[in-house]
Amino acid sequence: KPQIFSGVQPTGNLHLGNYLGALRKFVALQDQMDCIYCVVDLHSITAQLVHDDLKSQTRSITAAYLASGIDPVKHIVFNQSAVPQHAELAWIFNCVARIGWMNRMTQFKDKAGKDRENASLGLLAYPSLMAADILVYRATHVPVGDDQKQHLELTRDIAMKFNLDFAKKIKEIGKGVDITVGDQPVHAFFPMVEPLIEGPAPRVMSLKDGSKKMSKSDPSDLSRINLTDDADTVARKIRKAKTDPDALPSEVDGLKGRPEADNLVGIFAALSDRTKADVLSEYGGQQFSQFKPALAELAVNVLSPVNAEMRRLIDDPAHIDAVLKDGSERAGAIAEKTMKDVHEIVGLL
Numbered sequence: 001k002p003q004i005f006s007g008v009q010p011t012g013n014l015h016l017g018n019y020l021g022a023l024r025k026f027v028a029l030q031d032q033m034d035c036i037y038c039v040v041d042l043h044s045i046t047a048q049l050v051h052d053d054l055k056s057q058t059r060s061i062t063a064a065y066l067a068s069g070i071d072p073v074k075h076i077v078f079n080q081s082a083v084p085q086h087a088e089l090a091w092i093f094n095c096v097a098r099i100g101w102m103n104r105m106t107q108f109k110d111k112a113g114k115d116r117e118n119a120s121l122g123l124l125a126y127p128s129l130m131a132a133d134i135l136v137y138r139a140t141h142v143p144v145g146d147d148q149k150q151h152l153e154l155t156r157d158i159a160m161k162f163n164l165d166f167a168k169k170i171k172e173i174g175k176g177v178d179i180t181v182g183d184q185p186v187h188a189f190f191p192m193v194e195p196l197i198e199g200p201a202p203r204v205m206s207l208k209d210g211s212k213k214m215s216k217s218d219p220s221d222l223s224r225i226n227l228t229d230d231a232d233t234v235a236r237k238i239r240k241a242k243t244d245p246d247a248l249p250s251e252v253d254g255l256k257g258r259p260e261a262d263n264l265v266g267i268f269a270a271l272s273d274r275t276k277a278d279v280l281s282e283y284g285g286q287q288f289s290q291f292k293p294a295l296a297e298l299a300v301n302v303l304s305p306v307n308a309e310m311r312r313l314i315d316d317p318a319h320i321d322a323v324l325k326d327g328s329e330r331a332g333a334i335a336e337k338t339m340k341d342v343h344e345i346v347g348l349l
């Protein structure tokens, strides 16, 4: 059975991009696979070390997981720092990965900005920790938004180099499987992870600029729909979303060169589990003045129950802490087994 791993950082309010790119996919995968969903608190200190209240942010992301419909009994929900094997495997991966690989990451370039010499070492090594998060469970599939594609390619590079560097030892201890990567046969301890990115809204864009991704750190609150926004705010933000003056096209091809229209149609499709073509077969030819109220109604219908349940859960931190404790014990048991093998493979006494 394929094993799923994914995570969300406890940095600020979750938005519709996180919901469609991550949470909604997490929920959909629960029936088919074993899932491990993590609140990646160690990642959140790479860009900004000091947070006002990291503990309550961690609880709030956990509440969003549960409110979206993730089942923490059938699956595993926990916070990264509670399972120290993530950081331990990340150290080993720091020694596998090359500095040049990290320097090429677009997220590092974006977040470090011009003053790269002054960025934290943790920000540079972020993808190494992300690879460890996934591979410490030897997970095979990772549901993420499109922005994480490059990091997942790097995870594959790290797994491949580890498998090749330690091929002899992996064979010796009998813990690998024979796979083929491209044309190359590899005796792999770590699997080659597959990203699960597809869907009508793999990259939800800002409501104010169709060329920028919807993001927690955008200074304009009107650029995103937060999961904590009430119904009136959601409707107002959709009403004020940037659009062009033309009517909606009847075919998906007609969305080319119209990033704002494409974004809103993609959001509609993802929220209603339809394709963009299907949405356009209903709304093609209509003006945004007709489409936006329909989108607002849909968004409120989908997000309001999540919002209400999140609020209820946030008022019960003891319950959230118990979920995280149980999840970290179960995750820790799996991670410990992997690290026992990794110690053997690397030759740590």
Ligand code: AQP
Residues within 6 Å of the ligand: 007, 008, 009, 010, 011, 017, 018, 019, 020, 021, 022, 143, 144, 145, 146, 147, 148, 201, 202, 203, 204, 205, 213, 214, 215, 216, 217, 218
């Ligand atoms: N706009 C988006 N569209 C689709 N998916 C998205 N994700 C984020 N933004 C979009 C997906 O959400 C998951 C969790 O993201 P994260 O918390 O690890 O951090 P992030 O990607 O850095 O989120 P932000 O909002 O963009 O934060 P800032 O502003 O700090 O950069 C991931 O699966 C991500 O792909």
